[in-house]
Amino acid sequence: MRTYLVTGGAGFIGSNYIHYMLKTYGENIKVINVDKLTYAGNLENLSEVENLPNYQFVRADICDRDSIEKIFAENEIDRVVHFAAESHVDRSIKEPEVFIKTNVLGTLVLLNAAKKAWEIDDGVYKEDKKFLHVSTDEVYGSLENSDEYFYETTPYDPHSPYSASKASSDFLVKAYMDTYRFPANITNCSNNYGPYQFPEKLIPLVINNALKGEKLPVYGDGKNVRDWLFVEDHVRGIDAVQEKGRLYETYNIGGHNEKQNIEIIHIILDTLLELLPENDERRKNISESLITYVTDRKGHDRRYAIAPDKIEKEVGWTPETKFEVGIKKTIQWYLEHEDWMKNVTSGSYQQYYKEMYGNQ
Numbered sequence: 001m002r003t004y005l006v007t008g009g010a011g012f013i014g015s016n017y018i019h020y021m022l023k024t025y026g027e028n029i030k031v032i033n034v035d036k037l038t039y040a041g042n043l044e045n046l047s048e049v050e051n052l053p054n055y056q057f058v059r060a061d062i063c064d065r066d067s068i069e070k071i072f073a074e075n076e077i078d079r080v081v082h083f084a085a086e087s088h089v090d091r092s093i094k095e096p097e098v099f100i101k102t103n104v105l106g107t108l109v110l111l112n113a114a115k116k117a118w119e120i121d122d123g124v125y126k127e128d129k130k131f132l133h134v135s136t137d138e139v140y141g142s143l144e145n146s147d148e149y150f151y152e153t154t155p156y157d158p159h160s161p162y163s164a165s166k167a168s169s170d171f172l173v174k175a176y177m178d179t180y181r182f183p184a185n186i187t188n189c190s191n192n193y194g195p196y197q198f199p200e201k202l203i204p205l206v207i208n209n210a211l212k213g214e215k216l217p218v219y220g221d222g223k224n225v226r227d228w229l230f231v232e233d234h235v236r237g238i239d240a241v242q243e244k245g246r247l248y249e250t251y252n253i254g255g256h257n258e259k260q261n262i263e264i265i266h267i268i269l270d271t272l273l274e275l276l277p278e279n280d281e282r283r284k285n286i287s288e289s290l291i292t293y294v295t296d297r298k299g300h301d302r303r304y305a306i307a308p309d310k311i312e313k314e315v316g317w318t319p320e321t322k323f324e325v326g327i328k329k330t331i332q333w334y335l336e337h338e339d340w341m342k343n344v345t346s347g348s349y350q351q352y353y354k355e356m357y358g359n360q
């Protein structure tokens with residue numbers, strides 16, 4: 001039985017990945033989820049699998065070397081899939097330090113622990129051990145022209161403390177591959193959306209606020225473009241890269257779903273009205289008049305867009321879910337999981353929201 005160490009598995013993409021893997025491979029794999037449970041980590045995301053004998057949760061900080069080494073000492077880990085990170089650009093602008101700690105130092109701790117457990121001789125590793133570092137397309141910076149795309153060869157040009165911390169962690173993984181022949185891959189993915197996403201991010205924030213009749217804050221002119229990927233496509237891509245990709249390679253994941261932020265908001269409002277039953281009280285809250293333009297995010301990148309040619313050609317992965325389909329599934333999920341939304345938006349989220357958008 002192959003054992004996966006998944007970091008940040010209680011977060012948005014990590015929990016979707018764990019669900020996907022346990023559904024796909026069943027009892028042929030064991031998953032150990034290591035998560036510190038920051039504001040973004042939520043074990044409720046994994047309630048369906050928490051009692052499975054081949055799933056285990058360990059609460060630990062990836063920066064804590066002793067805890068991480070202990071996991072490697074007590075388990076024969078075959079795969080590391082590293083999601084754990086501070087992931088929100090706005091928070092990184094306010095408080096960069098924790099991004100450097102978790103995203104850079106935490107990645108270093110993991111690399112060292114895996115190397116120590118897996119290396120049998122200088123640059124020679126136990127068979128079939130693999131580390132996958134999950135990263136973002138934001139490391140490539142901003143695209144100005146509509147015919148430009150991010151390729152794996154695009155030079156790094158991060159602008160926010162978040163993307164700078166992810167770029168640093170990518171370089172560390174590259175350095176371990178080059179210096180120690182450490183068996184790893186890096187994936188750089190575009191913006192994800194889907195179930196279990198914390199409502200500080202655009203899509204769940206708009207769904208949540210619109211249902212309550214609260215303002216929908218839009219940065220700048222609302223015309224910043226992101227390349228949206230349904231989270232189930234992303235986690236399928238991660239698994240495909242780890243199983244079919246060439247070791248030591250970077251793969252971009254995403255593509256063909258570019259939308260302006262303001263377009264996304266209009267689509268969400270229309271889809272909510274389409275999905276909510278005629279007699280649902282919340283229908284009266286949903287209105288375009290909720291859209292409120294706010295001062296642009298500092299250093300806001302204009303456009304991100306992935307060219308997925310390499311992953312399509314080498315791994316056979318393509319983004320399957322059209323935005324129109326994925327957004328319906330996503331909104332339907334949030335409508336059916338009102339309690340989840342209530343739980344994650346209580347307490348400290350309220351305080352954070354006031355600080356970010358309080359005056360708007």
Ligand SMILES: NC(=O)c1ccc[n+]([C@@H]2O[C@H](COP(=O)([O-])OP(=O)(O)OC[C@H]3O[C@@H](n4cnc5c(N)ncnc54)[C@H](O)[C@@H]3O)[C@@H](O)[C@H]2O)c1
Binds near residue numbers: 193
């Ligand atoms: N969300 C996106 O659109 C997107 C796109 C591309 C890449 N990524 C990358 O994917 C990964 C996952 O993103 P996400 O959106 O699921 O993030 P998230 O914020 O929803 O989840 C992050 C998880 O990491 C955990 N965590 C944070 N610090 C930790 C620490 N020090 N030790 C252990 N656990 C810790 C949190 O508790 C949480 O469960 C990140 O590395 C992110 O950079 C995200």
